[in-house]
Amino acid sequence: MTELIEFKLNGKNVKLNVDSDRMLLWVLRTNFGLTGTKYGCGEGFCGACTVIINNEAARSCSTSMKEVKGKEVITIEGLEREGKLHPLQKAFAEKDALQCGYCTPGMIMNAYGLLKKNKKPTYSHIVDAMEDNFCRCSAHKRIVQAVQSASVKMEKEG
Amino acid sequence: MKEDNYLDLDFKEIKTPFEMDRREFVKLMGGGLFILFTVGDTLGYVEAQQRRRGQDLPTDFNAFLRIDEKGEVTCFTGKIEMGQGIITSLAQMLADELDVSLNSVHMIMGDTDLCPWDMGTFGSMSTRFFGPPLRAAGAEARRVLLEMASEKLSVPVDKLNVDNGVVFEKTNKKNKVTYADLTKGKKIEKHLKDKPPLKTPAQFKVMNKSFIHHDAVEKVTGKARYSGDIQLPGMLYAKVVRPPAHGAKLTDADLSEARKIDGVVVVNEGDLVAVLHEYPDVAEKALALVKAKFAPSPSRLNNNNIYEHLLKAAGGGNEIAKAGDLKEGEKNSVHVFDETYYDSYVAHSPIEPHTAVANIEGKKCTVWASTQNPFTAKEEAAKALDTNSENVRIITPFVGGGFGGKTTNLQVIDAVRLAKITGKPVQVAYTRKEEFFYDAFHPAAIIKIKSGLDKNNKMSFWDYNVYYAGERGAAHFYDIPNSSTKVYGAERGTSAEIHPFRTGAWRAPGNNTNTFARECQIDIMAAKAGIDPFEFRMKNFKDPKYREILKAAGDKFGWKPMGKSPTGKGYGIACGSDAGSYVAMIVEVDVNKKTGGVKVKRVVCAQNMGLTINPEGATIQMEGCIMMGLGYALTEEVQFNNGEVLNKNFDSYELPRFSWLPKIETIILDKRNEPPQGGGEPAIITVGAAIANAIYDKVGIRLHKMPLNAESILKALSEKK
Ligand code: FES
Ligand code: FES
Numbered sequence: 001m002t003e004l005i006e007f008k009l010n011g012k013n014v015k016l017n018v019d020s021d022r023m024l025l026w027v028l029r030t031n032f033g034l035t036g037t038k039y040g041c042g043e044g045f046c047g048a049c050t051v052i053i054n055n056e057a058a059r060s061c062s063t064s065m066k067e068v069k070g071k072e073v074i075t076i077e078g079l080e081r082e083g084k085l086h087p088l089q090k091a092f093a094e095k096d097a098l099q100c101g102y103c104t105p106g107m108i109m110n111a112y113g114l115l116k117k118n119k120k121p122t123y124s125h126i127v128d129a130m131e132d133n134f135c136r137c138s139a140h141k142r143i144v145q146a147v148q149s150a151s152v153k154m155e156k157e158g
Numbered sequence: 159m160k161e162d163n164y165l166d167l168d169f170k171e172i173k174t175p176f177e178m179d180r181r182e183f184v185k186l187m188g189g190g191l192f193i194l195f196t197v198g199d200t201l202g203y204v205e206a207q208q209r210r211r212g213q214d215l216p217t218d219f220n221a222f223l224r225i226d227e228k229g230e231v232t233c234f235t236g237k238i239e240m241g242q243g244i245i246t247s248l249a250q251m252l253a254d255e256l257d258v259s260l261n262s263v264h265m266i267m268g269d270t271d272l273c274p275w276d277m278g279t280f281g282s283m284s285t286r287f288f289g290p291p292l293r294a295a296g297a298e299a300r301r302v303l304l305e306m307a308s309e310k311l312s313v314p315v316d317k318l319n320v321d322n323g324v325v326f327e328k329t330n331k332k333n334k335v336t337y338a339d340l341t342k343g344k345k346i347e348k349h350l351k352d353k354p355p356l357k358t359p360a361q362f363k364v365m366n367k368s369f370i371h372h373d374a375v376e377k378v379t380g381k382a383r384y385s386g387d388i389q390l391p392g393m394l395y396a397k398v399v400r401p402p403a404h405g406a407k408l409t410d411a412d413l414s415e416a417r418k419i420d421g422v423v424v425v426n427e428g429d430l431v432a433v434l435h436e437y438p439d440v441a442e443k444a445l446a447l448v449k450a451k452f453a454p455s456p457s458r459l460n461n462n463n464i465y466e467h468l469l470k471a472a473g474g475g476n477e478i479a480k481a482g483d484l485k486e487g488e489k490n491s492v493h494v495f496d497e498t499y500y501d502s503y504v505a506h507s508p509i510e511p512h513t514a515v516a517n518i519e520g521k522k523c524t525v526w527a528s529t530q531n532p533f534t535a536k537e538e539a540a541k542a543l544d545t546n547s548e549n550v551r552i553i554t555p556f557v558g559g560g561f562g563g564k565t566t567n568l569q570v571i572d573a574v575r576l577a578k579i580t581g582k583p584v585q586v587a588y589t590r591k592e593e594f595f596y597d598a599f600h601p602a603a604i605i606k607i608k609s610g611l612d613k614n615n616k617m618s619f620w621d622y623n624v625y626y627a628g629e630r631g632a633a634h635f636y637d638i639p640n641s642s643t644k645v646y647g648a649e650r651g652t653s654a655e656i657h658p659f660r661t662g663a664w665r666a667p668g669n670n671t672n673t674f675a676r677e678c679q680i681d682i683m684a685a686k687a688g689i690d691p692f693e694f695r696m697k698n699f700k701d702p703k704y705r706e707i708l709k710a711a712g713d714k715f716g717w718k719p720m721g722k723s724p725t726g727k728g729y730g731i732a733c734g735s736d737a738g739s740y741v742a743m744i745v746e747v748d749v750n751k752k753t754g755g756v757k758v759k760r761v762v763c764a765q766n767m768g769l770t771i772n773p774e775g776a777t778i779q780m781e782g783c784i785m786m787g788l789g790y791a792l793t794e795e796v797q798f799n800n801g802e803v804l805n806k807n808f809d810s811y812e813l814p815r816f817s818w819l820p821k822i823e824t825i826i827l828d829k830r831n832e833p834p835q836g837g838g839e840p841a842i843i844t845v846g847a848a849i850a851n852a853i854y855d856k857v858g859i860r861l862h863k864m865p866l867n868a869e870s871i872l873k874a875l876s877e878k879k
Contacts, residue, residue, distance in 0.1 A: 019440075026439040035387035036380020038558075040509045041590040045808035048509055076380035085378065093374035096778055100241030101377030102384060102510040102558030127816045134808065136509050136559045137241045138785030139778070140819045 007068050010078025018065050025049045025060040028075060036076035036105045040134065047133030050106040050113075051075050057113025076105035079112070087157070088112055091150035092143070099137035107133050111147045121151055190226040191302060191346045193295040222274065223252065223295055225303070229323045229338030231256060231263045233292065236276025236533055237284050238268035239373065240508075240557035240564070241782075242838045243775040244284045246372040250771055251289055254357055254364040255296030257320035258337070265372075268532045268554025278531030280562055280663060285771060285834045286738060297354040306340045359769070359830040366830055368774030373556070383555045385513040388526040390583040393515065394423060395438035396576045397445040399431040400592060403801030404659045405455035415447035425579050432576055434584065442589070455801030459658040464602055465500060468647065471656050472625050475644035479633040487619025487640030491610030493686050499607070499675035500863035501627065503657075503796035504600040504664055504789075505805070507813060510558020511588035512566075512596070516573035518543075523577070524551045527570050530560045535567040542571045543578055550574075561786075562663035566598045591806045598662030599796055603627035605675035609638075615687040617698060624672060626656075631669030631734055631843060634676055636698045658801055665783070666839035669736045670790055670846055674864055677732035677847035681723065681854065688722045691731050691851065703740050703766060708733055710764035710825050711742040723855045728759075730852025732844035737836025739767040743784075743844035745820070747852040751875060754868030756792055758818070758849060763841050764825040768832040780824045780841040787845025788814045793865050 006015040009032065018027060025042075028034045028051070040048030042061045049061040052074040079086040088108050091097070098104045107130070114121055114129040121129070126147045135143065223233045233252055239245040249263040256263075266272055268279075300320065307325035308315045311333055319328050326334035359366060376382040399411060411431045413424045422444045423434040433448065435441040459467055488494065514527040516539075523543060529535045532552040540547035557564060573586040588596065603626040612618040620641035624632050629645045647656065664670075684694035692712055699705045708731070711717075720727060728747045735741065746760040761784050770776045793812040797804035805811040824841075846864050854860050859874035 022439055026437055030437050041808050043807050046509060089378040092378045093370060096370050096774060098377055099782060100559040101382050104377050105380045130816045134509060134813050136507055138782040140785050140816055141781050141822055
């Protein structure tokens with residue numbers, strides 16, 4: 001059913017007339033042109049499409065627009081502040097925690113969700129939280145290191 | 159829609175270099191200094207003869223670089239970046255030879271209109287075959303620029319030096335000129351003919367040093383564009399009706415319900431039935447409404463009967479290595495070992511599925527594609543459109559993983575056909591289900607080895623027969639007086655009558671299978687001989703490079719003579735060679751006897767890859783190989799029945815996850831004076847064998863089939879009791 005859906009996207013209020021059964025992933029990629037959020041499996045298994053909804057990591061391929069109504073959505077494009085990379089983005093780049101980079105936005109957003117809940121995650125907290133995000137290039141070791149190093153930096157910077 | 163940055167370059171209109179005069183090509187490129195060179199990739203040329211269907215191949219040059227009027231360096235190459243990091247390592251080579259900063263080197267990759275022909279990016283060949291001539295071209299450019307500077311500054315060349323793109327007089331640094339000033343308003347074309355002296359390792363400033371990926375910032379901000387991120391005005395997303403099984407033929411399609419959805423465009427042309435819409439998810443919804451009928455697939459193959467079928471279909475073998483006399487060797491044997499090993503069909507599963515966007519304007523068709531071989535895709539697209547290949551341009555944006563799987567380009571063919579039929583730009587992006595269905599899997603394979611030990615516990619003979627894994631890594635490297643290596647069956651290709659679906663190259667094609675069989679057999683013999691598997695190998699290596707590499711791994715691991723396996727420690731070793739590099743791996747595992755689950759706790763991997771251009775990049779590739787290797791070793795196996803691929807998504811096909819992450823320790827030998835070898839694949843070949851040997855060492859069961867999954871471990875444990 002087509003509805004007027006209002007929500008907050010990367011800090012801005014947006015509204016859109018849209019079939020409310022459509023999944024957020026496709027609305028982000030097509031209606032908003034935000035192609036940083038990726039498709040990997042479409043059924044919630046891989047995490048490539050992860051975004052933040054009301055401070056929690058969520059799979060945009062399996063989240064309908066209905067569920068987004070009135071909420072606050074952050075995508076990979078919304079992480080930079082005043083042209084500066086978010087500490088997670090910086091850590092992923094510095095630790096070389098990526099190869100092809102296709103899973104990277106989903107990894108970063110999922111880690112963002114973790115750090116919202118848990119500011120000082122241990123190794124096993126990170127592994128648990130990232131468990132359902134797939135990286136076929138297999139950059140796992142460095143992804144864990146990147147999340148660790150970003151959390152330390154963010155702690156320090158407050 | 160933002161302009162694709164590949165299009166920002168001011169030479170939109172030029173045609174493929176090889177289909178036009180070279181001078182005309184350079185004329186179109188704006189000012190600067192051009193160095194044209196040839197990559198002596200003879201293997202590529204052999205394949206290319208076939209790929210280009212008998213057309214003449216370019217022999218004059220197949221890569222070039224430009225130093226433009228701003229002093230910026232651009233390298234144009236048909237190679238592509240899919241995560242292996244050559245966008246960085248190739249730039250490093252150029253920066254060093256030219257004495258410019260890494261940031262002033264730009265790579266234009268995989269664009270068939272801008273880059274000269276290339277056979278494709280696979281086989282760990284970019285650094286090995288492309289690297290040396292690229293460096294020579296850089297050195298040549300530097301020499302030409304020095305000569306120009308000599309004239310301009312009135313100083314002989316040997317009194318000049320370069321730093322950061324500025325040529326200066328050694329004794330008077332103020333007497334200087336930049337590369338930019340030298341090339342301004344000029345157009346100089348040079349052909350690399352002789353071999354200019356290259357920098358020696360002692361002179362390296364950029365090479366053999368670690369740099370983070372050149373493209374990292376784009377990738378962490380979501381700005382990096384992959385094929386699916388290309389959105390053109392008026393573009394439609396296509397969903398194509400697919401058969402339920404390989405070999406199932408479409409007999410009828412009723413599109414009436416799908417047509418009712420607002421904005422849907424339907425195509426029904428023989429074998430191509432598709433629904434298109436401006437939103438991919440709406441197209442997907444429409445696809446679900448198509449009522450298609452298929453005649454069942456004639457295939458009767460499944461996971462249970464496949465090996466019997468493959469052996470029957472194999473035909474005669476081809477002996478690729480031979481020494482001594484097998485019969486003689488067997489006669490002298492005290493122990494004979496007759497073993498058969500099996501490997502499964504494995505999917506590539508890049509997280510980015512195959513994707514293509516096609517746009518036809520007049521005669522010209524432009525395709526953005528996730529492909530490892532854009533020049534092959536170009537020919538395939540031209541054929542599908544029934545046009546000359548110069549009318550097709552393939553642009554390769556970032557590729558979201560390939561591993562050999564993106565050398566097939568069926569999505570490109572769909573996209574160009576649909577763009578032609580609908581008259582609109584069309585995007586075809588596989589769903590995960592399509593990705594599993596159309597993947598050219600790593601082939602299932604069988605290896606039969608008969609070998610022996612003589613009364614002195616020396617290996618007396620080795621009779622090796624490999625079916626469908628091909629010859630990469632098949633020949634052994636041990637001191638065995640009587641041996642034969644035979645290869646049976648086509649490894650890859652569209653051998654529908656043999657494999658139930660397409661098979662193809664999967665990271666280090668065939669070598670994972672061959673190394674698994676060989677290194678398990680070696681362990682079986684070592685155990686029988688009562689000798690520690692480390693020592694047994696050390697004693698029997700013929701090539702000292704293996705001794706050196708295994709020693710390096712052993713030292714790091716802290717290997718102590720442990721005697722005869724199984725020791726209960728859970729240690730396993732495997733060695734091998736791939737793409738010119740040598741690898742030794744030692745792993746430590748734990749086996750859960752209740753669940754059959756294997757936990758790989760530690761992996762030590764040593765690699766000799768000659769000169770390492772970007773040590774950090776090479777380390778990342780090794781780590782990736784190890785972690786990815788856990789998948790083929792432990793869980794990954796394509797399930798199929800009567801032509802149907804039963805794995806439709808990741809829930810039934812288990813990829814390695816974070817919780818599997820072992821402690822990974824890598825060593826790259828310092829071989830800076832030796833030629834560079836492959837780095838994207840070697841470390842994956844030993845993973846399966848090392849784990850199988852470690853499982854044996856832990857619990858005393860010998861598994862002969864990969865994946866070494868929980869089910870087969872439980873079965874073997876119960877049989878042991
Ligand atoms: S695309 Fe959403 S979880 Fe895979
Ligand atoms: S970097 Fe390629 S899938 Fe993770």
